[in-house]
Amino acid sequence: MSPEHPTNDGVGEGAARAMVRLLCEVVAHPGDTSARKRHLMDGLCALIRADAWAWSLLRFEKGSNPRQVVMLHGGFGEDRLAKWATAIEHPDIQPVTGALVSEAVTARRSFTRQSSEFVPPAWWDSDSPSFLLWQEANIRSFLLSAWPQRDGGFSGIGFYRNADRPDFTPRECRIAHILLSEIPWLHQAGLDDGDGRGLFRLPPRQRTTLNLLIQGWPRKKIATHLGVSENTVHGYAREVFRHFGVRSQAGLIARFAKTDGYQAS
Amino acid sequence: MTEPSHNNNNNELGEDDVRAMVRILADTVLIADAAVQRAFVMSEIGKLVGADSWVWGVSPRLEPGKQPVYLFEQTQGFDDQRIGKFLQAVDHPDSGAMTAPLAATMVRTGSRVTRDLSRIVSPARFQTSPARPLWEAAGIGTLLISIGPVPGVGTSVAGFYRNLGEADFTPRETRIMHIILTELPWLHQADLPHLPARGMVALTPRQRQVLNQLMQGHSRKAIATAFQLSENTIHGYVKGIFRQFGVRSQVELIARLTRGDGGDC
Numbered sequence: 001m002s003p004e005h006p007t008n009d010g011v012g013e014g015a016a017r018a019m020v021r022l023l024c025e026v027v028a029h030p031g032d033t034s035a036r037k038r039h040l041m042d043g044l045c046a047l048i049r050a051d052a053w054a055w056s057l058l059r060f061e062k063g064s065n066p067r068q069v070v071m072l073h074g075g076f077g078e079d080r081l082a083k084w085a086t087a088i089e090h091p092d093i094q095p096v097t098g099a100l101v102s103e104a105v106t107a108r109r110s111f112t113r114q115s116s117e118f119v120p121p122a123w124w125d126s127d128s129p130s131f132l133l134w135q136e137a138n139i140r141s142f143l144l145s146a147w148p149q150r151d152g153g154f155s156g157i158g159f160y161r162n163a164d165r166p167d168f169t170p171r172e173c174r175i176a177h178i179l180l181s182e183i184p185w186l187h188q189a190g191l192d193d194g195d196g197r198g199l200f201r202l203p204p205r206q207r208t209t210l211n212l213l214i215q216g217w218p219r220k221k222i223a224t225h226l227g228v229s230e231n232t233v234h235g236y237a238r239e240v241f242r243h244f245g246v247r248s249q250a251g252l253i254a255r256f257a258k259t260d261g262y263q264a265s
Numbered sequence: 266m267t268e269p270s271h272n273n274n275n276n277e278l279g280e281d282d283v284r285a286m287v288r289i290l291a292d293t294v295l296i297a298d299a300a301v302q303r304a305f306v307m308s309e310i311g312k313l314v315g316a317d318s319w320v321w322g323v324s325p326r327l328e329p330g331k332q333p334v335y336l337f338e339q340t341q342g343f344d345d346q347r348i349g350k351f352l353q354a355v356d357h358p359d360s361g362a363m364t365a366p367l368a369a370t371m372v373r374t375g376s377r378v379t380r381d382l383s384r385i386v387s388p389a390r391f392q393t394s395p396a397r398p399l400w401e402a403a404g405i406g407t408l409l410i411s412i413g414p415v416p417g418v419g420t421s422v423a424g425f426y427r428n429l430g431e432a433d434f435t436p437r438e439t440r441i442m443h444i445i446l447t448e449l450p451w452l453h454q455a456d457l458p459h460l461p462a463r464g465m466v467a468l469t470p471r472q473r474q475v476l477n478q479l480m481q482g483h484s485r486k487a488i489a490t491a492f493q494l495s496e497n498t499i500h501g502y503v504k505g506i507f508r509q510f511g512v513r514s515q516v517e518l519i520a521r522l523t524r525g526d527g528g529d530c
Contacts, residue, residue: 011280016278016282016283016286017444019283019286020287020290020444020445020448021448023286023291023294024290024449026290027294027302027449027451036294174280178284179287182284182287183287185294186291
């Protein structure tokens with residue numbers, strides 16, 4: 001690695017070069033769009049020393065929790081991802097996400113924020129159920145970039161650090177923001193970029209079930225995670241399948257691997 | 266870094282530079298064909314550094330002390346007449362002598378070297394070079410050359426040119442070029458002229474100039490006009506070239522040298 005020659009914007013020549021190198025690797029990557037996204041996100045994760053990342057499609061409405069469907073992720077492990085995804089949808093997380101949601105709804109433009117900028121410090125000491133889930137997911141600092149999509153929703157890319165790690169530095173935020181803002185296809189869901197509106201018509205429980213089903217979880221495990229009976233999960237899964245016009249979990253996963261869940265009509 | 270002496274304030278990259286490089290590469294990811302990708306990258310970085318024209322090719326022989334041999338695969342910004350003049354300027358023995366230190370550095374370090382005109386020769390040396398009138402006739406005022414070893418093939422050569430009367434490329438522009446060309450190894454390998462290109466070394470300088478013209482798809486008549494020679498003389502050169510590569514037509518020649526069709530030479 002070359003020595004850091006700070007540029008006039010403080011990203012540093014070493015980082016500039018690492019970013020270009022990462023993109024060059026992606027250009028040469030033989031895989032499909034998902035594989036290239038994954039390579040890019042893993043690389044960016046390493047560049048800013050994050051432990052995990054997730055790319056989601058998001059809906060923001062004032063006064064309610066962000067609704068999300070996780071499209072790709074890395075570094076979490078499935079249990080942590082499930083806990084984190086459930087925390088995000090928990091009603092009492094409003095103090096954390098409220099400011100972000102209203103910024104997104106009002107401005108409808110892209111932004112990159114790190115957790116220390118908007119999470120009220122008191123939340124980290126609270127005993128709210130969402131924070132406890134957050135803790136179980138072993139996450140503390142995070143960096144979130146949101147990008148408005150044509151269909152009214154947002155593409156959200158988050159980078160997360162384990163609970164024992166310090167906050168991201170402004171330089172690391174900058175690197176993430178530069179890369180994420182110059183690569184439009186990173187935020188597109190699938191090659192044909194269909195209309196994601198219907199994705200968010202599912203009730204919260206069904207959406208959580210959807211998130212877990214596309215991660216490949218068996219229904220029994222989903223039932224345990226949600227604290228409901230397997231029968232109830234069967235009911236949710238049936239509704240999810242009907243919603244997306246598929247007959248099985250395999251069909252659902254295949255659909256999400258290629259598009260945002262809706263066949264091009 | 267191969268050129269530590271160039272690390273001064275003038276070559277610092279700003280955030281705008283990094284963004285521009287990332288943007289070009291992000292767009293390149295969406296192109297399927299390697300030759301089209303290369304043309305796109307070359308054309309976009311050419312614009313980024315303010316070049317009026319560029320060439321990309323390989324050299325099966327680039328040794329200090331010997332007249333270099335080039336095969337130019339892709340060019341932009343030259344019309345038929347100018348490319349003829351350009352090839353004559355490149356093939357002038359003093360052009361080879363002036364670029365010898367560049368080749369020597371590449372051979373010594375085993376890695377890519379990128380320099381603008383003022384770092385290749387002193388202005389006085391260039392002004393008085395017997396090759397200078399040829400460069401002037403080709404309408405080229407200043408240049409930026411990047412050469413790097415490609416194992417098994419020879420040397421990958423990229424030249425960026427500005428018209429007469431324009432300022433030299435800056436160290437910052439040289440740096441941008443160096444980083445992208447270094448970090449994109451496939452750019453120099455994908456779709457390369459195959460081993461038959463080695464047969465070029467056995468050709469006379471005039472035959473090599475004619476070969477480069479034939480590779481651009483020019484007719485013998487156009488070549489005769491460009492070199493101010495009779496069509497008959499060009500026929501003689503072409504016959505020698507075809508014999509060297511064991512082909513019977515210009516189409517076969519281009520296929521052999523770009524795709525390696527047919528036998529070895």
